[in-house]
Amino acid sequence: MKATTVGVPAAVGLALGALLLPGAALADTTVSPSTTPVGGTAVLTATTCGPDSGDALFRVTGPGRDQNVRSTTARAGGGLSADLFTAGFTLGTYTVAATCGDGTPGGRATFTVTPIGGAQAGDRADGGVGTLVAGATLLLTSLGGAVILARRRRHAAEAATLWRR
Structure with a gap:
């Protein structure tokens, strides 16, 4: 990995931290x-x-x-x-x-x-819809990744059999 590919995100992170630090100090x-x-x-x-x-x-x-x-x-x-x-x-x-x-x-x-004894249970303003959407998004993303991986393996196997002929 090149130094510039690591250096650019690090520099951006430092710049954002420098911008956000005064706001935290003003708390x-x-x-x-x-x-x-x-x-x-x-x-x-x-x-x-x-x-x-x-x-x-x-x-x-x-x-x-x-x-x-x-x-x-x-x-x-x-x-x-x-x-x-x-x-x-x-x-x-x-x-x-x-x-x-x-x-x-x-x-x-x-x-x-x-409440006394812990966090309030089951009283979300959105009725848990946000959690459901996040879970569905994660599930669909993992299924999409599995499909892509299966297709790449199949193409790799086909290419290997053609190469042997």
């Missing part, structure tokens, strides 16, 4: 853990908000919920955080948007509330 709001059972606690953190600008305000929106949570703790590594108790939350994905005390945006993050 100023975090939710830990990102998946929380009903009744659990999630820690909301706005990393760019400082205590000198006042409390951060976290707006939590999602299925049947729109509430504000005020920061209660200054983090040792920087930023402000608050504990969010998920008792009474509906299962689903929620968005957290932070605003620093001086009015500057502090970023966005998402988290998911799951």
Whole structure:
């Protein structure tokens, strides 16, 4: 294999990584853990908000919920955080948007509330159609590959018998 055939994809990958890295670094709001059972606690953190600008305000929106949570703790590594108790939350994905005390945006993050004891079973928005389509596509692709392989072997066998004559 030539060095250029490996070098070009590697260079493209590095360039895309360099473009995407600043976006990841700007993730100023975090939710830990990102998946929380009903009744659990999630820690909301706005990393760019400082205590000198006042409390951060976290707006939590999602299925049947729109509430504000005020920061209660200054983090040792920087930023402000608050504990969010998920008792009474509906299962689903929620968005957290932070605003620093001086009015500057502090970023966005998402988290998911799951049933106690694990992930929610059988409640997909698409009814599992996406999974069915993906499975059918994989099956058809493998069948197509098998047909191509069988035809190539048959042609190779025919060519070998003609060569021996």
